[in-house]
Structure formats: C-alpha cells, structure tokens
Amino acid sequence: xxxxxxxxxxxxxxxxxxxxEDLFLDIFIYISLLFLCVVTLYPFINTIAYSFxxxxxxxxxxxxxxxxxxxxxxxxxxxxGNKAISQALFISVSRTVIGGFTGVFATLCVAYVLSRRDFxxxxxxxxxxxxxxxxGGLIPTFILMRDLxxxxxxxxxxxxxxxxxxxxxxxxxxxxxxxxxxxEAAKIDGASEYRILFTIIFPLxxxxxxxxxxxxxxxxxxxxxxxxxxxxxxxxxxxxxYELQKLLTSAxxxxxxxxxxxxxxxxxxxxxVTPMSIRTAMTVISVTPILFVYPFLQKYFxxxxxxxxxxx
Amino acid sequence: MTVLNENIRAKxxxxxxxxxxxxxVKQRQLLxxxxxxxxxxxxFNYLPIxxxxxxxxxxxxxxxxxxxxxxxxxxxxxxxxxxxxxNAIRNTLLTSILKxxxxxxxxxxxxxxxxxxxxRLFKRIxxxxxxxxxxxxWVVAVSIVYMVLSPSSGIVNEILVALGLIKTPIAxxxxxKYFYGVVALSNVWKNVGWNxxxxxxxxxxxxxxxxxxxxxDGAGRIRRIISVTLPSIMPTIKLMLILNLGNLMNVGFEQxxxxxxxxxxxxxxxxxxxxxxxxxxxxxLSYGTAIGIFxxxxxxxxxxxxxxxSKKIDGYGIF
Numbered sequence: 001x002x003x004x005x006x007x008x009x010x011x012x013x014x015x016x017x018x019x020x021e022d023l024f025l026d027i028f029i030y031i032s033l034l035f036l037c038v039v040t041l042y043p044f045i046n047t048i049a050y051s052f053x054x055x056x057x058x059x060x061x062x063x064x065x066x067x068x069x070x071x072x073x074x075x076x077x078x079x080x081g082n083k084a085i086s087q088a089l090f091i092s093v094s095r096t097v098i099g100g101f102t103g104v105f106a107t108l109c110v111a112y113v114l115s116r117r118d119f120x121x122x123x124x125x126x127x128x129x130x131x132x133x134x135x136g137g138l139i140p141t142f143i144l145m146r147d148l149x150x151x152x153x154x155x156x157x158x159x160x161x162x163x164x165x166x167x168x169x170x171x172x173x174x175x176x177x178x179x180x181x182x183x184e185a186a187k188i189d190g191a192s193e194y195r196i197l198f199t200i201i202f203p204l205x206x207x208x209x210x211x212x213x214x215x216x217x218x219x220x221x222x223x224x225x226x227x228x229x230x231x232x233x234x235x236x237x238x239x240x241x242y243e244l245q246k247l248l249t250s251a252x253x254x255x256x257x258x259x260x261x262x263x264x265x266x267x268x269x270x271x272x273v274t275p276m277s278i279r280t281a282m283t284v285i286s287v288t289p290i291l292f293v294y295p296f297l298q299k300y301f302x303x304x305x306x307x308x309x310x311x312x
Numbered sequence: 313m314t315v316l317n318e319n320i321r322a323k324x325x326x327x328x329x330x331x332x333x334x335x336x337v338k339q340r341q342l343l344x345x346x347x348x349x350x351x352x353x354x355x356f357n358y359l360p361i362x363x364x365x366x367x368x369x370x371x372x373x374x375x376x377x378x379x380x381x382x383x384x385x386x387x388x389x390x391x392x393x394x395x396x397x398x399n400a401i402r403n404t405l406l407t408s409i410l411k412x413x414x415x416x417x418x419x420x421x422x423x424x425x426x427x428x429x430x431x432r433l434f435k436r437i438x439x440x441x442x443x444x445x446x447x448x449x450w451v452v453a454v455s456i457v458y459m460v461l462s463p464s465s466g467i468v469n470e471i472l473v474a475l476g477l478i479k480t481p482i483a484x485x486x487x488x489k490y491f492y493g494v495v496a497l498s499n500v501w502k503n504v505g506w507n508x509x510x511x512x513x514x515x516x517x518x519x520x521x522x523x524x525x526x527x528x529d530g531a532g533r534i535r536r537i538i539s540v541t542l543p544s545i546m547p548t549i550k551l552m553l554i555l556n557l558g559n560l561m562n563v564g565f566e567q568x569x570x571x572x573x574x575x576x577x578x579x580x581x582x583x584x585x586x587x588x589x590x591x592x593x594x595x596x597l598s599y600g601t602a603i604g605i606f607x608x609x610x611x612x613x614x615x616x617x618x619x620x621x622s623k624k625i626d627g628y629g630i631f
Contacts, residue, residue, distance in 0.1 A: 021532045029425045033434075036422070037441045039501065043456040046467065050459065061465030106349045113346040120335045121346075128353060133558065133615050136360025137604030138587050139597050143363050144356075146373075160356040163349045193341035222449030225566060229592070245451045248458065248570065283455045290447050297447070298440060 044287075051075070051284045055277035074281035077273045084235060085243060089285075092221060092240040095157040100217035106162050107212055108205070111171035112197050132165045138229075145230060154237060156230045157223070167212050174208040175201060211300040214293060221289060244282045251275050367602040373595075380598075387602035397603060399578065400586040407495055407582060408563045412556045414496040419507035420549065424537055426508065427515045442505025450502075454570040457498045461485060485571060488579035495568060514548040515541060554622045558615035561607055583607050 045065055050058055051074055053067035062068075078085050114125055135141070141160075150156040182204060186196050202209065224241035231237040336343065362377075367387055369380040391397045422442065429435040445453060460466050461484040469481035484490045518541065526536050565584040572580030581589075583603060591600025 019532060021534060025428065025533050029428055030434075033425060033429070033438045036504075037438060040441050040445060040505075042467070043460050047456055047459055058465075063465070064467070106352070109345040110349050113342045116342065118339075119342055120332065120339055121343075124350065128350075131353060131357040134357075134608065134612060136357070136363065137601060137608060138584070139592055139600045139604060140360035140363025140366065141356075142592065143366070143373075143597070144360050148355075159352065163352045163356075165353075193339075193345065197345065218447055222447075222451075224449065224451050229588075241449050241451050244455065245570070248451060248455050249573075251458065279455060280459070283452050287448050287452050294444060294447060298443065 047280050047283050050277070051280035053277070055272055055274040058277055059274060074273055074277045075285075078278065078281055078285065084238075085240070085282075087236060088238050088240045088243045091154070091237055094154070095223075095239065096217050096220045099158050099161070099220035100213055102158055102162050103164065103167070103216035103220075104209060104213045107164065107167045107171055107216075108202065108209065109197070110163065111168045111175055112201055114168065115172045115175040128165045128168060142229060151230045152234050152237070153231075157220070157226060157239075160226075161219070161223075164216070167215060171205065171208050171212055174205055178204050207300055211297075214297045214300070218290060218293070218297075221286075240282075240286050244279070244286055247275065247279045247282060251279060364601060364605055366598050367605050369598055371598040371601075373597065383598075387599050388606070390599065391603055391606065396581065396586065396590070397583075400581050400583045400603075403579060404561060404563055404582040404584075407492055407568065408560050410492050410496045411499050411563065412560070414500050415503060415507055416553065416556060418500045418504045420511055420545075422504055423508040423511035423515060423545075424541060426512060427541065428533065428537070439505065442508070444505070445502040446506035448502075450566040450570055453498065453502050454567070457494070457501075457571070458485065461494070485573060486575045488576045491571070491576045491579035494571060495563075498571070499564075499567065510552065511545055511548060514545040518544045550625060551622060554618040558618040559611075560614055561611040 046063070049063050049065060049067050052070055052072070053063055054069035054071045055074060057069045110128075113119055114122065114128075116122070136144075145151050145156060145160070150159065178201065183196050183200055186200055191199075222241060224239060224245045227237070227239045227242035228245065232242070365377050366380070368382055368384060369377070370383050370386075371377070371380045426435055426438065429438070461468050463469055463481035463483045463486075466481075468484070469478075472478045473481060482490070484494055522540050522544070523536060526540050531539060561583070563582050563584065565582075565588070568580055568582050569585050569588065572585055584607075587600045587603055587607075591597065591603065
C-alpha cells in the first residue's frame, strides 16, 4: 500500500509530452469509466424512482431518475400493518446479527488455531480448504437437514454456514502476519490460549475482524435460498429476501408480456398498488442496509482482499 | 539383530505416540477452540456424502437410507437417456463458458483502464461505484435486471427502439435465445468491479522503473500497457483462469434460477436448476442425487486438473 505509486512519476513525464495517442486514450478511458458508472447506478436510481411513484401512474412507464407522482403508499403498504413483512424483517435482522456474531467468533477461533505453526492437527487445513470447492449436493444436504431436525427452525440459518473456509483462510493469513513477539511475553507469563486470543490477537486483528463481520453479515442478510428450501412453508421464519424473491418469481412467470396490471387493492382506490410498485419498494428496503454499511465496508475490504489474496 | 530392530521400532513409535499425546494434552486449549467448529465442518460439509447412497436406491423418505431398495446404476442410466438432463449439461457448459470469458475479459479491461487514470478522486469514485453491486443479493440484482429489461418500461428496450436497432421491444427474459447473454451481462454488471480488484492489486506491484525504461525506449502508453502492464500481471491472469476453469460446472445457481421462467427454460435449465426444480420439488430424490454426484465428480476432477496445472506452472495450487 505504501509503495511508491508508479503513476505519480509517470504523470510528471507524461504531462510533458502529451501525444495524440495519450489524448485519445484518456478520452476513451474516461468515457468508458463514466459509462460504467452510469450503467451501474442508473438501475438503482430508476428502481428507487419507481418505488416512490404512484403505482397506477407507473404502469405508463417513462419514469427515469425521479418519480412523476410522488407517493409513500408503496412503502406504507409494505411496512404498515403488514404482519408478514414485519415478521420477515425481524427474522432477517435476527439472522444477520446472530449469524454475524457466531460466524465471526467461529472464524476467529479456528483461524487462530490454524495459524499456530506448532498446532498438532495443522494438517487438517486442506480438509477445510476442500469445502470451498466441493459440496455434497443439494438433495443429500436437504436430507441431512431433515435428519438433524433443522428444517422449520431458525437454526438452519445459523449452524450450516457458521464455519466458512474462505473467511478462515483469510483471517488466518492475517493472524500469521502478526509477529510472535506480541504473544511471547504472555506465553512466558503462562497466559492461557484463550487469553492470548482474546486480549492480544483479537485487538491486533480488528481490521480483518471488521471485514469478516461485514462479509458474514452481508451474506446472511442477502441469503434467500435456504429460507426457500427449508422454511419456505413457515410464514414465521421467512426472510425479507425470500419475500422479495416470491414477488419476483411470480412477476417473472407471467414474464415477457406486460404483467404489471393493477392488483386488486383491497379496501379502496386510494391504497392501490401493483406487483411492480410493491416489488420496487421491497427491493429498495432490502438494499438500504447494504448501502448504509457499504462505505464502512469499503474502507477495509480492499486491503483485506489483497492481503488474504487467493493463496490458500 | 531383529530383536534390537524391533526394540528400536517399538521405542520410536511409542515415543512418537507419546509426543502426540503430550502435544494434545499440552494444546488442549487450542483443541477446545477448534474441535467444536471442525465438527460443524464435518457434519455440514462432509456428512452429506453419506447421502450419496441414495443415488443407488429407490429412496423413499419415510423408509430412510437403511430401508430403501437398492437399484444399482438405474438412476445414472436414466440420466443419460433423459433429454432434459442432456440439455442441462449443454446449458451449464454454454452459460459457464460465456460467463467466465466475459467476466474475465471485462475485469482485466477495467483494471487496465483504472490503472491508467491519473485523477485520484475520479479513480476512487469509479471504484466505489463499481464494487457496489457485488454486495447486493441476486434477488435484488435480478429484480433490477427485470426492471431494466422490461419490454414495457425498461430502459434497454427504449434505447434500442430509439436508436432504431429494433422495431418492437424485445422480451429478453421471455425467450431462450437471449438467456445466455442476459446471464453473462448481468454477471458482468454485478461483479466486474470486484473482479478487477485482484488485477489492480497485481498492477500496484509493478516496478515503476520498468515503465520509465519503456518511456526511454520511446514506448507510448498503449505500447506500455501491452508490453509492460499485461505481461506483469500474467501470473495473476493465469491463476485466475485456472481457478475459473475449475469452477466450470458451477454456474451459480441463484442467478440462473432467479432469471429462469417457463418460457426460457430450454436455455435456463442448468444442472443445479434441474436438480432443484425437477428432482427436489417433485420428490425424485434418488435421481436428483445421481445427477448431483455426476456434477460433483466432474467438478472435482476439473478442479484437481486445474490445481495440478497451476502447481506445474506457478509452483503453488489451491490445495
């Protein structure tokens, strides 16, 4: 990171003789990158605009960057007095918090142990790495969950993904980089491994712990497939992403043609919503937490990523 | 002589055993920290292999693995006469190859371009924006893709019509022939920024002196990109290519499943999707397991081949 940036030097030389080639290359690059930004951001902005637009008016299309007939009704419909969604929100938050905490705790413990060069069973590492590339398959896993009585429980969200090989390898290579001198004094004093881990290693590993916490939390928040196959029938245990997925699938299966006809809105004309308006509002709700943690996340993950790298 | 040898052997093996036990006792705290979690790995990642027995049975959930009738290779034989499964293999390979090549090329291109940007603020803004979609779920991403590609209000169709490239809006998700393209492009949209990080990291490691001497030799910027930057990140490119090829059978279930619907199923039926929509949902568990084993076996073989090649070329593999 602290390395001399090659371009600092290049720019000094480069600006002196700005050739036609340089100019065209610059124009090409800046336009391409701006295009990338627009292509990345526009769909988000467009979805947000639709989510704040009157549902019936939206059917006409032609909404781009901001709503034409502003309304909060779509959100109201989802968030106020909708038991299913508030329950799903509660489960999503719970699995993110509990899953995040347990996942990071497990990762830290295993990573520390595997980082120890003198550990008796250090040779089990490939056994862990292998799980990154191998899975027993959907159906055998499903049968296993059934036999373990995890189906229709909250714990099916937490236990199977708690120990993630990728995160462990990641954190291990960070911990391995901590000089032994930090722990030596404690060892001579006869401190327990727990003490060394939680009072010395843990504070020194905070950047990577933060990165992994956010990785695990984002993964938990974004998960929907486990909800669908294990708890899809149980309205008490569904998650926000799964509810969104249901809306999406029902919209997609009517696909191609214009599916967003006005939904029978229940009480009154005033409360009219369409599948599309509800879907856009749900999309915005499920992406908002990510947008909030993202700036904090970004600070760490590049360093973490380049540091952990792809090496096993 | 033999007695002596035996003695020595007994002694050393005893000694070795001793040290292992001693070590275990000494490191019991480390074991307390790791063994419970390793049991989780064993249970959730390896125990499912036990279920592979189902593939050789006519598995009935009520009877369990012990009570179900064995049918030999019948499920595997059925798979290779099942036209839907053959179609699934084809779709998996096609989607995968298209996805790997597009994401690969786009990530390298983005990294090369970002590396040429001198304005630091601009560079940082582009990076921040381009990483963002990586962190949203595929549910959200597909929901957004669906908005953008919608024939009635989607921007893509509006632009194509306005430019006169097409006369009437296209239902991109309603026809099989557009499906692979939609998968590949939406994957690029979601992951290109993230995938570029690894190449950018490799580029920061390039010695500035190499660039300087290239300038001395009269190399322009494009020449420098081709003759300095690209060769310098070649090891990374090679490694990533090998890793990606190892994942050839793994197209990414979530994305494909969410984009699939009855009208594009002939293109969207990948092996994973087929196992879920056909085998699991209609209760053909044995058959689905057999297909899954086929998939896992091919995947493991590919990964091992790629790992072997990687070790040969770069001296280190993934495991």
